[in-house]
Amino acid sequence: MAKKGVAVANPPLDAAARAKTAEFRAIYDEHSPMVRRILYNICYSADIDDLVQETFLRIWRGLKNFHGSSTIRTWIYRITVNTALDSFRKSKPIGREVELMPELAGKNEEEKEAIFRDLVGKGLQKLSFDHRTALTLNLFEGASLKEIAEITGVPEGTVKSRLHFAKKEFGEFLKISGAPI
Amino acid sequence: MKIEEQEMKKLDEFLIKNRPMPPRPKPDEFNSIIQKVAKSDTIKEPSSPSYLWLAIAAGIVAIMISYPMLDNQKSNPLPTAKINGELELFISESFSEIWNEEESEYAAYFPEEN
Numbered sequence: 001m002a003k004k005g006v007a008v009a010n011p012p013l014d015a016a017a018r019a020k021t022a023e024f025r026a027i028y029d030e031h032s033p034m035v036r037r038i039l040y041n042i043c044y045s046a047d048i049d050d051l052v053q054e055t056f057l058r059i060w061r062g063l064k065n066f067h068g069s070s071t072i073r074t075w076i077y078r079i080t081v082n083t084a085l086d087s088f089r090k091s092k093p094i095g096r097e098v099e100l101m102p103e104l105a106g107k108n109e110e111e112k113e114a115i116f117r118d119l120v121g122k123g124l125q126k127l128s129f130d131h132r133t134a135l136t137l138n139l140f141e142g143a144s145l146k147e148i149a150e151i152t153g154v155p156e157g158t159v160k161s162r163l164h165f166a167k168k169e170f171g172e173f174l175k176i177s178g179a180p181i
Numbered sequence: 182m183k184i185e186e187q188e189m190k191k192l193d194e195f196l197i198k199n200r201p202m203p204p205r206p207k208p209d210e211f212n213s214i215i216q217k218v219a220k221s222d223t224i225k226e227p228s229s230p231s232y233l234w235l236a237i238a239a240g241i242v243a244i245m246i247s248y249p250m251l252d253n254q255k256s257n258p259l260p261t262a263k264i265n266g267e268l269e270l271f272i273s274e275s276f277s278e279i280w281n282e283e284e285s286e287y288a289a290y291f292p293e294e295n
Contacts, residue, residue, distance in 0.1 A: 032206065044201065
């Protein structure tokens with residue numbers, strides 16, 4: 001018999017636990033790419049694997065309390081954004097210094113693409129947490145204003161304003177960096 | 182279309198095309214999550230009802246043991262209280278001595294009032 005308080009590597013699962021694990025597996029398979037992308041775009045962090053695991057741990061714990069008042073996608077968005085926020089609070093603030101884009105001459109398409117992606121990643125980090133969340137969810141994940149309002153707990157008008165200022169700030173950042181837009 | 186709107190559209194296209202892509206997950210990521218889930222569920226066990234009741238019972242016993250001690254303290258005051266009591270007695274005795282002395286002096290000056 002296993003001692004209490006000691007983690008068991010492969011505990012025998014009863015039917016309910018097996019069903020819950022199968023349901024969880026389905027959620028993971030469907031939503032983990034989205035969770036990973038959102039966390040990466042908001043946190044741009046090296047410990048992205050840890051953040052994904054933390055998010056799914058929270059999803060597991062919250063499953064018993066999820067009664068479908070919102071869609072599962074919105075619910076997972078919310079958990080993901082909250083995990084990102086916790087990570088953001090622990091992280092060191094990013095400097096406001098200008099990022100100059102490396103010289104593009106002599107670079108092939110793949111190299112140019114990598115430079116642009118890195119620039120966009122760095123540009124996102126220059127935005128405030130609220131602005132980058134709104135931009136990531138709307139532009140990269142296709143979430144509607146209503147959905148973002150529900151996830152972040154602010155009115156739709158605020159989301160719209162955050163998006164506007166995020167894009168404006170990003171545009172200025174790209175111009176200063178020398179990006180070809 | 183306004184110039185600003187056109188610029189915004191170009192910006193959107195640039196950002197969508199060049200959005201940062203996260204590194205691929207490890208192949209055993211789901212298993213790592215399940216292990217973490219199992220570990221956190223095991224760690225949470227002490228807060229199960231049996232442990233909760235045990236904690237409540239221990240609290241009640243602790244109160245039952247400490248209550249008579251508190252009651253005992255009321256009937257047998259702490260040394261500080263005793264010191265305070267002695268100090269009060271000393272002060273009242275000193276004052277009554279001074280008062281008696283003053284009264285006798287007063288009586289010496291105004292004997293007719295006595």
